[in-house]
Amino acid sequence: MSTDVVRTPAPSIAGVGTAVSPTSYSQQDVLDTFGISDPRIRSVFLNSAIERRHLTLPPMTDDGTPSSETQGDLLDKHKGLAIDMGVRALRACLDDVGATLADIRYLCCVTSTGFLTPGLSALLIRELGIDRHCARADVVGMGCNAGLNGLNAVSSWAAVNPGELAVLVCTEACSAAYTLDATMRTAVVNSLFGDGAAALAVVGGTGSDASGANGHPRVLKFASCLIPEAIDAMRYDWDGAQNRFSFFLDPQVPYVVGAHAELVTDRLLAGTGLCRSDIRHWLVHSGGKKVIDAVMVNLGLSRYDVRHTTGVLRDFGNLSSGSFLFSYERLLREKVTASGDYGVLMTMGPGSTIETALIQW
Template sequence: MLSNIAAPSQPLSRILAVGTGVPPHSYSQEELLDIFRVDDPRIRSLYLNSAIKRRNLTLPPIGPDGARRLESQGELLRKHVGSGLDMARAAIGECLGKIGATPRDVAYLCCVSSTGFITPGFSAKIIKELGFDTGCSRLDVVGMGCNAGLNALNAVSGWAVANPGKIALMVCVEACSAAYVFDGTMRTSVVNSLFGDGAAAIAVGAGTPLPAESAERAAKAPAVPIVLKFASRIIPEASEAMRYEWDDDHGKFSFFLDPGIPYVVGAHAEETVAALLDGTGLRRSDIAHWIVHSGGKKVIDSVRVNLRLTRHDLRHTTGVLADHGNLSSGSFLFSYQRLSEEGRTAPGDHGVLMTMGPGSTVETALLRW
């Protein structure tokens, strides 16, 4: 079905390419339980029934007793920066390589992270480390959580539309293992059983030609979608359900996730999608591709039930959860990459991107191939 969105007076932004990066070491849930010497049956059940098979992590160093030792907040921040830059370098290289671009071709860089607080932010560090042009405009989105990737993509897409012919790059950098607290409680164990480390980069542009594109390359490249619109819903009554805050008991920052958040998110998914499709002439049944944040088994199931989707619809979402865990703001780009590599999109197809996180917020974007 064709949408009723009027032809714009200026070109819409389009997704040019996506790239991802993870730490070199991957661990199964069973391996992690053994490494951290967890014998509490409740916590073991939490890990083993999470629908997560493996996660890439940068684990704490080994202490004199052979166990992984507790890291100070300073050590965690250094991990956040060091591991984050390594992952970002890999993601950016893969992303730009797909369109034959280099960091110097990027005119706008937006970096997203919620797993550490540093000044200057990742954008300045990446521009320096990777050799971006020093005239590159930049933005750091910090502390918004798992939904932040779509918040930032909205800003990046807007910049691309306002600057046709130039490449804008968004990079989500989430070293979640730099935000772990180990105290044996169920509260921290929920977080420790769920999140993995990863970075994802997405290149966006509007208008043609872009600096690194050529007619030959464009002819060989797979079809890329345009970004039609965004819609979001904030849930004020659940504003404290997901938090990253200072923990006096441990002297470091710590995540908190309310057990009821999957059901809150699921209950508001339908109205957010309805707002996204409003005025387009599209129904939910017209959406061929669904890319949903890999927030956890219960979150995914709640969204699937409330939107009346099939397990096949969310195959990339559950696949990323199984192979990487919850990657925070970059999770949806890992899923989008799998959809892109699957080769099942066709001209005229519509897709929905959905993320959710602290606030509490549900974010969506509508794509058309």
């Protein structure tokens, strides 16, 4: 087995931070709040492997029922929550690194639960007083896989700016992407997603500090797989009947993703001298119970391998682009990583797309 996957200094992940919206609900709480009695829909909620999610529900009317939110209301909710959670996740990340706002040289913001122009990067720079000359990028509309698309951009910038601090912020106000109706399509979506943000700090390697020392893994390689025949299987588009955007998940998504997980993982490891059994840590997007099971089966993973993925799903639901970073944070808290360990990060989303990254401590 080769232990020299890269020959030049690779950027290192220096710190992580997470944040959620203020209020959490059990699945039963949500069913009770919206008065959902349809046994089929209740079954979707109660058999989701999710215990609690952080949500920002509509204000209650005088008769005790949730008020109706327009698309404009939802966009305002997205902006407020995305900034608030993004700020807190970013500050937590900087605290983890031991850095300050003044140290940030590159900021990449990821979100899919609302549209903003100017983007979140500009809004966060203004909100926090970050240097106006900070380089920035916004990854918008790529869905749950987009955290790794953002990490790819951040790592690429860090690689050519050694010693400088680049930060990725994934902030998803999933409460701003909900539609309320009696369809099973909507029930699946409404049972799954939660509000959350995660930030990751990346520093370009300078040689002596590029070996994964101090518990900081290096980012070695990325691999992607777009599945064109399933391009409409996950989509966020306009619902004329509801007069708002609505998310659609095809029931076949778990099986499509699972069937391609091996292909993209083998591509990620190609040329490294590594095989799947050499990967000690697997951090997979908490896309849902069936998605996780499909990836497990196709990659031959154990329940232990995906313990962080299932734990995040249980405690937070699907947090979209930042889910895998919540899992990464949990892995670090376990203090089980050792120098030389390899890890695979995997996210999946609209396209249908699977994104992967190889890291090494």
